Amino acid sequence: MTDAIFAGEVPRDRSGRPSAAAADALSHYVSDAPFDPYAVERMTPAQERFYLASEWRMMWWKLRRHRVAVISGAVLLVMYLTILFCEFLAPYDLDARNTDFIYAPPQQIRIFDKGKLVPPFVFGYDYRLDMNTLERVYTPSPQKRQPLRFFCHGSDYQFWGLFSADLHLFCPDRGGQLFLAGTDRLGRDLLSRMIYGARISLTVGLLGVAVSFTLGILIGGIAGYYGGWTDILIQRGIEVIQSFPHLPLWMALSAILPVSWSPILVYIGITLILGMIEWTHLARAVRSKLLALREEDFCTAAVLMGAKPTRIIRRHLLPSFMSHLIASATLMIPGMILGETALSFLGLGLRPPMTSWGVLLSEAQNINVVAIYPWLMIPVVCVIVTVLAFNFFGDGLRDAADPYH
Amino acid sequence: MLRYLVHRILIMIPTLIAISIVIFTIINLPPGDYFSTYIAELQSSGEAADLAKIAALKMQYGFDRPLWQQYLFWVGGLVQGDMGYSFAYNLPVNKVVGDRLLMTFIVSFSTILFTYVVAFPIGVYSATHQYSWSDHILTLLGFLGLAIPSFLLALVLLYFANVYFGISIGGLMDPRYLNRPWSFDKAVSVAAHLWIPVIVIGTAGTASMIRRLRANLLDELQKQYVVTARAKGLHPLKLLFKYPLRVALNPFISDIGSLLPHVISGAAIVSVVMSLPTTGPMLLDALRSQDMYLAGSFLMFMASLTVIGVFISDLALAVLDPRIRLQAGRRQ
Numbered sequence: 001m002t003d004a005i006f007a008g009e010v011p012r013d014r015s016g017r018p019s020a021a022a023a024d025a026l027s028h029y030v031s032d033a034p035f036d037p038y039a040v041e042r043m044t045p046a047q048e049r050f051y052l053a054s055e056w057r058m059m060w061w062k063l064r065r066h067r068v069a070v071i072s073g074a075v076l077l078v079m080y081l082t083i084l085f086c087e088f089l090a091p092y093d094l095d096a097r098n099t100d101f102i103y104a105p106p107q108q109i110r111i112f113d114k115g116k117l118v119p120p121f122v123f124g125y126d127y128r129l130d131m132n133t134l135e136r137v138y139t140p141s142p143q144k145r146q147p148l149r150f151f152c153h154g155s156d157y158q159f160w161g162l163f164s165a166d167l168h169l170f171c172p173d174r175g176g177q178l179f180l181a182g183t184d185r186l187g188r189d190l191l192s193r194m195i196y197g198a199r200i201s202l203t204v205g206l207l208g209v210a211v212s213f214t215l216g217i218l219i220g221g222i223a224g225y226y227g228g229w230t231d232i233l234i235q236r237g238i239e240v241i242q243s244f245p246h247l248p249l250w251m252a253l254s255a256i257l258p259v260s261w262s263p264i265l266v267y268i269g270i271t272l273i274l275g276m277i278e279w280t281h282l283a284r285a286v287r288s289k290l291l292a293l294r295e296e297d298f299c300t301a302a303v304l305m306g307a308k309p310t311r312i313i314r315r316h317l318l319p320s321f322m323s324h325l326i327a328s329a330t331l332m333i334p335g336m337i338l339g340e341t342a343l344s345f346l347g348l349g350l351r352p353p354m355t356s357w358g359v360l361l362s363e364a365q366n367i368n369v370v371a372i373y374p375w376l377m378i379p380v381v382c383v384i385v386t387v388l389a390f391n392f393f394g395d396g397l398r399d400a401a402d403p404y405h
Numbered sequence: 406m407l408r409y410l411v412h413r414i415l416i417m418i419p420t421l422i423a424i425s426i427v428i429f430t431i432i433n434l435p436p437g438d439y440f441s442t443y444i445a446e447l448q449s450s451g452e453a454a455d456l457a458k459i460a461a462l463k464m465q466y467g468f469d470r471p472l473w474q475q476y477l478f479w480v481g482g483l484v485q486g487d488m489g490y491s492f493a494y495n496l497p498v499n500k501v502v503g504d505r506l507l508m509t510f511i512v513s514f515s516t517i518l519f520t521y522v523v524a525f526p527i528g529v530y531s532a533t534h535q536y537s538w539s540d541h542i543l544t545l546l547g548f549l550g551l552a553i554p555s556f557l558l559a560l561v562l563l564y565f566a567n568v569y570f571g572i573s574i575g576g577l578m579d580p581r582y583l584n585r586p587w588s589f590d591k592a593v594s595v596a597a598h599l600w601i602p603v604i605v606i607g608t609a610g611t612a613s614m615i616r617r618l619r620a621n622l623l624d625e626l627q628k629q630y631v632v633t634a635r636a637k638g639l640h641p642l643k644l645l646f647k648y649p650l651r652v653a654l655n656p657f658i659s660d661i662g663s664l665l666p667h668v669i670s671g672a673a674i675v676s677v678v679m680s681l682p683t684t685g686p687m688l689l690d691a692l693r694s695q696d697m698y699l700a701g702s703f704l705m706f707m708a709s710l711t712v713i714g715v716f717i718s719d720l721a722l723a724v725l726d727p728r729i730r731l732q733a734g735r736r737q
Binding site for chain 1: 419420423424427428431432434435548549551552553554555556557560561563564567662663665666667669670671673674677678685688689692693700703704707708711712715
């Protein structure tokens with residue numbers, strides 16, 4: 001087609017007739033290929049895949065390029081998977097006490113014996129009470145070589161409360177000990193408690209976000225769609241809530257939870273409290289997006305066709321910025337995890353026997369711990385890794401949430 | 406400008422009223438009150454409670470009256486500078502609080518100052534050196550600052566400050582200066598102790614401030630006027646400070662509003678860990694023992710600090726940015 005046009009475009013002189021020289025150089029040419037006006041619009045399969053991809057697919061492509069976000073996502077996935085198999089992964093029970101090993105420091109896994117590579121083993125402890133300071137002193141003794149056992153039978157547990165089992169990923173040698181993260185004041189293995197604590201700490205953020213997500217969309221949706229007085233009232237309300245410092249308000253709210261409540265009720269209460277403040281940011285985002293979007297043509301069309309407000313919000317408006325909302329919700333989770341940690345640390349959040357990372361950290365409440373039993377602070381590593389991973393992943397998601405940009 | 410000022414002050418009043426209602430509701434939500442727990446405690450230990458005095462206190466603070474009257478009573482007192490009576494301390498709240506409000510203010514103010522002083526150069530640097538090694542390292546440090554629970558950072562810093570600098574553990578000053586009048590040495594001691602809480606509380610805020618400044622400046626640096634100025638041969642530093650930075654600074658000031666709640670939150674928990682003489686630890690105790698006037702007045706103080714902070718930042722923005730000033734004038 002383009003060939004034909006060019007062929008017809010013969011250089012002309014000023015009078016408009018083809019100049020003699022040009023006519024000699026180019027004879028009239030007509031392409032004999034079949035004429036197909038849609039040829040330019042046809043796409044290669046690769047292009048087609050790209051242009052017709054759904055928004056979610058494009059988000060995934062963009063996210064995939066953000067290497068740190070993908071790695072963080074994988075880390076989070078693994079952590080959430082461990083929740084399902086705590087009993088199997090933890091070498092000890094949540095509350096198993098080893099009364100002979102109170103405040104034992106972490107043991108080191110060794111894989112070299114006299115310069116040779118051997119299956120992993122640990123040295124058992126020699127225990128001595130320092131009569132001057134009354135400090136428990138544990139020294140690893142090379143005589144007590146205790147190889148680790150894998151896929152071994154250890155203490156019994158009820159798997160998911162359904163059936164009893166005793167298989168563990170790894171256990172200490174028979175009659176030996178394995179405290180890879182040390183023990184606490186009751187001689188409980190810290191590593192096992194951290195694995196169990198993940199169950200609570202990781203889900204607190206998710207449930208809290210679910211609460212604030214629902215509230216945020218609902219209230220922000222009402223404010224943004226109806227506008228006017230409703231909007232002004234809701235906006236003022238949000239301002240009031242946002243001017244509260246979070247932690248003191250959380251403290252006040254969790255002080256309300258009755259002491260007589262069962263741990264599971266307290267847990268639900270805490271997630272509700274955590275979710276209760278954060279929704280304001282989401283509500284604001286929803287509102288401003290709705291205000292912008294409801295002027296769009298597709299929305300007017302839906303109104304003219306007689307769609308109800310709830311349907312318009314749900315079917316037409318929300319999907320167009322759902323990805324943004326999810327990204328910002330992801331960035332909210334770390335704040336909630338830190339909030340739970342802080343509350344439990346202060347003794348206002350979850351209480352034992354509920355075990356979360358914050359509850360574990362509340363053992364590390366004074367400066368003596370830092371000086372004498374520094375391993376009691378190890379659970380903070382879990383907190384930091386989780387929060388970092390959520391931050392990086394959320395950042396990547398937020399960039400990816402706008403795939404057309 | 407005057408109009409804008411009046412307008413903002415008028416908005417502040419209903420906000421404060423709403424806040425006071427919320428706080429009053431929260432402190433009244435737990436079943437029972439301080440007296441019922443107190444009497445029960447005394448009876449369980451076999452002591453006789455001074456029922457006459459308690460009844461008198463109950464009368465004086467209107468515990469037998471309906472809630473809305475109690476609320477009006479409380480707010481009326483607040484407006485006149487009377488924060489009520491602390492039952493746990495057996496003193497008026499004003500006396501219990503003493504220096505604590507001042508200390509809270511000092512800690513919060515220094516933290517915000519610290520945040521600005523640190524975040525400003527680092528934010529500008531990592532925006533102008535985007536994706537360089539130093540930028541990556543600073544970004545990672547910032548994220549770490551966001552991720553470490555502040556109370557633990559406080560403990561560790563406290564330990565090292567004690568081991569390496571010999572600074573006494575806990576408190577805002579050396580024990581020698583407690584209950585002494587203010588003097589130069591006391592001020593020096595406070596300054597020597599202040600840096601740990603300030604760093605600990607400021608870390609998270611600084612990190613987010615750096616990220617925000619960096620993002621804003623990056624947006625601005627891509628704009629055409631910057632390219633034009635660069636093409637005309639303006640000195641890079643002069644260009645940076647004269648144009649894009651000034652635009653990017655706007656959120657920096659408006660951020661005081663979101664920074665203050667964070668600082669006060671952080672201060673609350675850090676001061677519990679470090680036993681600072683601020684409002685945090687006392688609030689915790691008051692909440693635990695249902696000492697409602699004390700808890701309520703502290704919460705009110707913290708929230709008002711934020712509201713006033715936002716007000717000041719709005720004013721500063723209006724002074725600095727003619728767009729906001731003019732728009733606000735046009736709206737009325």
